[in-house]
Amino acid sequence: MTRLALADELAEIRAEIARLQKREETLATMAKTFPVIPVFRRGWPVNRDAQKGAVHV
DSSP: OOHHHHHHHHHHHHHHHHHHHHHHHHHHHHHHHSOOOOSSOTTOSOEEOTTTOOEEO
16 A cells, blocks of 8 residues: 555544544434433333233323
8 A cells, every 4th residue: 555545544434433423422412402301201111910811001
């Protein structure tokens, strides 16, 4: 590999790192500004009574 080819490859790698760092910043900003969405709803999971077949919330 020639010195020029190595320099080109290094430049590509640095450009990719810069792109990924910018993407990381964008995603971090999005994560901070998005509203919190609760994972669990009230009464979930439904507790089931196996003997009677009834559902208890």
